[in-house]
Amino acid sequence: MARQADARRSQVLEFWQAVEMFSPQRVEKVDQERRVFAVRPGRPLPWEPGHELARHTLRPNQAWRHVVYLGIYPLDEVFDAISTVLKPDPESYDERPGGESAFAAFVVGENGCAVPGAEVLSSCAWATGQVLTEGPGADWVSRFRDASAAFSAVWREVVTSAAEGPRDDGEDRTPRVLDGDALLACLAVAVAAAGAGAALSCVEIRISSQKVARRSADNVTGHEFLNSFIVRDLALVAEQAAKGNLGTALRDYLRPEAEIPAGGRIDVRDRLDRVLAETAPDTVPAGRWPTDPEHALALSQQLAVNSALGLADAGIMGVNGPPGTGKTTMLRDLVAALVVQRAKQLALLSEPRKAFTGRQLRWKTGQYNRVVSTWRPDLVGFEVVVASSNNGAVQNVTDEIPAAAAIAECWREQAAKVDYFPAVAGALLASEPDGETPGAGAAPTPPEAWALVAARLGNKTNRGRFVNAFWYHTSDEPDDQAWSGLLSLLKGYEQSTPERPWSLAVSDFRAADARVEAIRRERSDAYRAVEERAVLQREVGRLAKGVPVAAARVETARGQRDLAVRVERERCAEAEQIAHDRKLEAERIAWRRRHDAEQIADERSTEAERIISGRLANAGRSLQAWESELSRRWQAHAAHQQSRPGWWAFLRTLGAANRQWLRQDTWLGTQVTAARHEMGVAQAGLNAVQQEVDVSRQAAADAERELAAETRLLAEGVPTPEVIHEPLVVARRDLARVDQEVTAAAQDLVAAESDWRSAESRLRTADKRLARFSAALGKYFPDDSWWTDPERREPAALWTDPEWNIARSELFLAALVLHKVFVQHAAIELRRNLQAAMDIVGGDAPRDIPENAALAAWQSLFFVVPVVSTTFASYDRLFGHLGREALGWLLIDEAGQATPQNAAGALWRTRRAVVVGDPLQLESVTMLPFRAEQAIRGELGVDEQWLTSRTSVQHLADRLTTRGTYLPGDDERIWVGVPLIVHRRCDQPMFDIVNTIAYDGIMINRTGDAARERFNARYPTLPESKWIDVVGSTAQGHWIPDEGRKLDGILRVLAGLDFDMSEVMVIGPFRDIARQIGARARRYPGLTAGTIHTAQGKQADLVILVLGGNPARPGARRWAASRPNLLNVAVSRAKRRLYVIGDRTAWSAQRYFKTLSADLNPVTRAADR
Template sequence: MFSPQKVDKVDRERLVFAVQPGQPLPWEPDHALAQWELRPNQAWRHVVYLGIYRLDEVFEVLSRVFEPDQDSYDERPAGDTAVAAFMVGQDGRALLDSEVLSSCAWATGQVVRDQGCGQEWLAELQDATLGFSQLLRDVVTDEVSIGDVDAPPQYIPRLLDRTALADCLAAAITAAGTDKALSVEEIRISSQIVAKRNAENPAGHEFLNSFIMSDLGMVAEETAKGNAGAVLREYLRPEAQLPVDRRVDVRKQVEVVLDETAPGKVAAGRWPSQPEHALALNQQLAVSTALEMTGTSGIVGVNGPPGTGKTTMLRDLVAGLVVERARRLADLPEPGKAFTSERLSWRTQQRKRVLSIWRPELTGFEMVVASANNGAVQNVTDEIPAADAIDEVWREVAAGVDYFPEIATALLAPDKDSGQADDPGIEGWALVAARLGKKANRSRFVNTFWYHTPEKPEEDGTWHGLLAVLKGYEQTTLDRSWSDAVADFRAVEFRVEAARAKRAEVYETIQRRVDVERELVVRRSSVRAAIERGAKARRNREAAVILERERAHEAAQVAREHQAAAEQAAHERVAVAESFFQQRRAELDRLGPGGEASAERALRSRESELDGRWRARDAHQATRPGLWEQISTFGAARRKWSLKDHWLAMEVKNASHAVNTAQRGWDAAQQEILVAQRAVDAALVELESARRAVSAGIPLREVHYEPLVQARRLVALAEQEITMAGQVQAETERALLASERELAILDDRLNEASSALGDHYPDSTWWGDRRRRELTALWTDAEWNTERTELFFAALALHKAFLWHAATAMRRNLQAAMDVLSGEVPRDAPDQAVLAAWQSLFFVVPVVSTTFASYARLFGHLGKEALGWLLIDEAGQAKPQDAVGALWRTQRAVVVGDPLQLEPITALPFRAEQAIRLEFGVEERWSTSTTSVQRLADRLTALGTSIPDDEGETWVGVPLTVHRRCDQPMFDIVNAVAYDGLMINGTAGAAGQRFTEAYPTLPESKWIDVLSNEARGHWIPDEGRQLDRILDTLSALKFDMSEVMVIGPFRDIARQVGSKARRHHGLVAGTVHTSQGKQADIVILVLGSAPDRPGARNWASSKPNLLNVAVSRAKRRLYVIGDRRAWSECRHFDILAANLPSSMPIQD
């Protein structure tokens, strides 16, 4: 919203006019434009800019609202813009629906009115825009009723004069609400020559508002639908989800760098630079890492400190991708197979376009260089096709390929309206890149690339645009077949791949050698372990034998003790047996015959008594009463007899029991005597046995002694271990010998490879010497570089051959592409048809460039992941939101920049930005004051390193480390101030020596110490006088002033030194912020800073970025002018002072 498009300054040569009293308007007959003679198919169209104001005014207004920071000297956006704009046709009448209200002007008015920001802004802006359209229509049209009174009125544009334009300005101010915010009075008109068929079409107008804003809205809607695309989704990844555990520090994990730059990962194609000049190691790493994304999607951050060859790296990436597409072309049996059978079309009022649709395998190679910095994208796409971009050894080859160098040269020529008509321009070598972006660039490209026809065809050296070229191809009988063209390409490819195979074999040999060395370490350790194992086993055996002896001695002692105990036990046994025998005999004697006789007598007595009882009873039985006696006595006799009989029966019974008892007593006595006798007999036997044992003696017997058993087991185990250790030792020594022999063979091979590859071989110093390692890439020696470069030329030749063989299809598709660039494609054109048109253009011109501001206008018809590659340059200067639309439309992104150079410039003061961010709930990560596209890409890149920043360290993507721009001491200053020694000095000393020899009187780099209390803002007049003396000295030496740059940290200085540039033709002058991307032999850094304003110096030194950019612009000499004591007390500038000798002011 606060990033409007700029309006060109008044310049009659560029057809930009200010509306002034008494001066005719460009469409009026008295104006100079009326004398121009246009072609029949041309017409005038005018853009009226209402209410011109400076962009930095917005910054100042917002600063006043959001608590101004007196010590903030952030670079303000430069240039003019306007409150509103609309288009006027050749007849001086407004083109309806062409009007646009500036979101920046409107939002600034809202901030001043409300003293803050609101979440309803977008809706309110739409209302304000509709209101402006109504107000403008009331001014520029007449309302006419036609026919039925109920019919809607018609609005007929009226002829506009200065009064009407003043009313238009008033309407714009009213709608935008800027009357209290900005002072806007000027009206400016930009006149353009356009095709007559498009003269009434307002669609081609470059709007005031940022295209990024509307594109962001569209992408936000698509993302909300789940249609974000892989690259954009990765770009928006929250901090908490970053895979930081996958990061590899390439300065520490060198083995990973070796793997990632292996021959198999080196691009088949190479840029035509000098064969001996290979990429630096990390340049190669960046190219290989990027090319790994081919066929998939991803985003890679590349950290490019100043002078480290960002464009060089990108050129090799371009060559690699062109060759890869050529490989796929070569797979086609015939050129027509490049397209599917499908045809798509669109129709306008004038014509119909029918397009052939490319096969998917031939797409995805489209390369777009984009940046927030117009100079950056121009530099890249001007350098790539320029003849100076290829080495002289390849000029003849390039001429033989003849890839449309005339068109390339014409596209590199200065614009006719640039004021550089005398500049011969840059010679092109091939049509491999082109500037697009803004409408002027697109129109120029279309006219030059496609439609150009020589004004004098009869002259030698004339050339035609590609339209005529393709028509000529269609009418020409081809001398060579497609298979012949493919065979030529395949022949070169075979040589490249054969060379790759050789180097891959060396790489694999290195890998095998690493494995063998690891095996040797293991096997030597195994041999030592086996030897130690055998020694230990022998020691264990010796110890076990000693222990066995000890335990045998102990066992013998135990046996003797057992013998003595047995003898003692035998004697004790005799004694016990003797005693027992005597006891048993005494017991037998006690029981002797008397006891047995007594028991017998008792038995006989009881038997006699029993016999008497039986006789008494028998006698009584005889006296049993008879029947008569029983009757006569009435049974008394019977009862008396029965009673006595019962008693006698009892007596018998008792006597019988007594006999039984006596019998048992006698039996027991006999048994007891028998037992006693037996005991005596047994005791006698035991006594005799004991006496015999004593008499015979106790023998010494071997005992079971467990410790002796264990000791003997240990001896056996030790013997077994000695045998096993010997076997293992023999086996490991055989394996060790085999590995040593293999290592010797590998070393012989690698020594040969090292001799052949030289610095491109990773010898022992490569691993330990960082400078040696990073100065040059591996494997890419002059021989292979030559073949890879030849393959790039062969790829271009195959592309050109394809144009010959598919001229008709390509002409139709490219004609459609020209319609796209000219804004002549209907809104409802099929997306795939528009994409096919673009793919056809990228087939011919592999690389195009645009700023982010123009990206949406350029590729607005394309959807998610439509294009193959997005190459973002100077990404450290790009705001996070700048790249969203471009990332959404790409499949792969390579983001190149440096967070330690200049940061994004915004129209918003820091406090204003923070207020808006908090109002809308945006995370700090997306604040333009704290991050950039580069930082967001770096955090996603696995291969990188850490560099210091204000928060300690920050992770950056693949670091380009070899600096090849600055002599000393500039290199050391920059390396210390910003990079903590990351960079390696690769600057050739020869250039510096030639410079010194050419200008022997020029002093070395130094700090001219100027003490002064006089200040005009931050401009110190005394410093200006020192600057004049230096510039006058250089002029006297006839020094090329285009190789002199005068810069300062503050705008006050830039305004003053700007006048010096007018006096010294070619001198580059401005703020440090305007110098990034530029370089010069001599840089004069004018520090300025009011003596009583230390906050200004603190701001300039708060980060290393500003000083890093300033110093790294200087190739040969750096002259600093300023108060050395005051500045050397500031952060980073103390390093500057320590590396530059102090000098007194130059006297007249």
């Protein structure tokens, strides 16, 4: 079964591979400044004399590399061509990809000869030809490999010439210098091989000339500059999946929806008890980023960090990160936690060199031998890769983390003392001079950095910059920067004794760790008190409910007793009547005999009774009187017992009725006791008289004995009532049982009331203890309002008060110190390992080096630089030497924008993945029309859930995440991973708009007033956010010229206010609008302009949203309003002001735009005048 499941996962990867064939790289537009040239008849080529490229100079270590693009075509033509075969829904509107690509490409060296092996046929053009001629096919990937091989064979014939004379290597052709005719011949070969020449424009040839390092000028493969970057990695992972070699993260990622148990999900908005437990002090990481101690992570951020660190040995989790909710802030704390975790393992070493196993691995790069020492298993697994489809997103994360602005001012001095290679970090943050490769020309002054904790890798330019700055830079280079790269530093460490002994560094780290843990214990005491109080509160509630239940049992038992008493009396009366009748019968028979005996007895006793009849009668009357009184008092007491107040009377009078009843009951009991005493006294008097009578009656005893004998004979002849009537026996047995039940129920009630009062007393004691903790921790303690008020609950994580935050940040800095001291002590091993890592990063290492050697080299780089970033497009070239689950952590940013196939290779090489994004922001634009992708899916037999146009990396991760919440969707609610809730970007009304249309109102606004007040003070005449209502009379595509005139008016006003145009963004939903507003960007330097898609990940003080929309094509408006994503991104870019330009009536009729219209005051044409 497992192998079959993995085979299905492999099919999904193969489907994605086929779709990815339609994802070519864009070819740059002709731009002489960027050295991109169009080939013109009769004009020299860049490698020929007379070309303007000759004006550019090269350094001695540089060479020219020319990439020739054959058959330039617009990418939207692919969309149109496929749509002619697979007709789209006429009412639908698909956003089409922009840009251009080419039928084929190859590389020409500076000598004008083609570089063998660097040619590539466009998979997109070829696949388009296949759709048009044969339709989608399951064997596309293998057939494209055959087509590429055939193209290469014919292409080589064109770019080479027959050799003169025999050659030792058996090769009978040699490269020749290419001219214009040769390029045209190559174009013809490409068009024929692709088979799409009739559908796509393909006559232009374009050449991009690049300065590269001379040593690597010919080290290039064709797929790097034309076809999808990830298609080769997808093929590798699909092959491994078919073998079952998947790894946990990727296997889970490819788990079918039906196999994911929704019942295990915990909605963090409903289950605050789980949120409390999962942000408890014991779950908070020891390390913390050095931000302001007063600014704790938001509760949702801390939950996300804790959940990530709580992942098992491998896995994947999603984090929902709406705009402005602090994704980078959350990721920084996760990084700090991991650095501290590794430092704790380092601190266990008696000496740094014991970090290595003693095993050495080797390979050869050119003429150099590389030696790599392998790490102990407990010191690896902390590697962090930040990846995204969006180059800007990964750059933002890894540029922000090492920048000085990433830490609070209060930590700057201490961070400076840590001195964790800040000069190297600053150099890596510096921008390269335009048009130069790394290392060329004078670099600008680097931005201030605080520590080398992250680096931007990814594409070849970034990798080259990193290698040069991080490794090879020396302080005597021409840029006169007084800092050295790690190579020079490590050599220096090797030749000197480290200033700080290892044992001292370990001792300092342990002391910092001890401070953190001591405070943790105090916070844990408070948390346990909260837990205990919660248990007590539940117990009090349970016991409070038990008291009326017990009282009800008493009432029920008493009612049953009353019934049993009535039944017993009835049965007793019946039995007595029967006995009486039988007795009368017997008495009639024996009456005569008794009469005679009684006459004799009476005569003998008359004398004695006459003597004492007076005294005996008096005593008898006294006894009878007290018996009567006792009976009356007992009946009064019994009646009072029946009138005991019920539970509701107890509650209504707050116990007063019960206390009054008890006082009366006690008094009546006393009266009964007194009557019994007096009756005893009377009985004693009667007994005394009777003793005297006994003597007198002795004489009559003999006569009485005879009478008694007669009476006994009579009695023996009359049975007792119990013998006569069996129902009386049953009734008396029932009465005895019910009496026991009444007694037991009454005892239970007393016990329940006692337990309840005892629990309430303990709860009051617990509340007093919690009050002390609450006073000490303030907002970091879960008081009663924490449970009910999101505005109180969400802004700050529990327990993380300034005292603990300071200690945790100090521990993170101490961990960096320990890492640096380790570097100084283990300089030899690290220099060798890092040199090997530089070969890999720079692209100089052979492809076939041992995987474990490459891994050890990478682990060394991650030891020094905890975080590196890359786009998915560059992931294969960066980590291609590594295999399944080689790296510890993958942090995916902007995952909602990433198509699912992009992350496959990265997830395969990762143990734990934290996927951050927002399904309610923009999704990626795919090359394929939906019906075309459906056709390919059907051919490959893959389920619809894997369609790349209908899902994302974020969605696939969210569905696996057990902690999250539900947000509104089109047809049903959307489950998202741990939601970040506290928003700190947009003023009103922007915040309310996005919170309403996309996030079900769950976000909490903590943007604050300071930035808004500064903005208003600077621009006091600037209107509040508005909707400028424009009903255009004409349309150019989806561009409305009347809206353009309004836009121009706003821009002129802003320019007149000397507004900072770098804080202005003009965006629209359609490319027709983007083309028009692009011209405005050139007139107003700094202005950002484009489609809403291009604005993802950016923000500005002022955003102008130009809606456009051709009135004759209403499907476009419906498309823009079909989901909240587009409007959500547009509105959430604006921090201080949002101005919307468009037809208010037409757009406000669309879903989500109704909310926009309601929250923005209109500016009509009349008002404008």
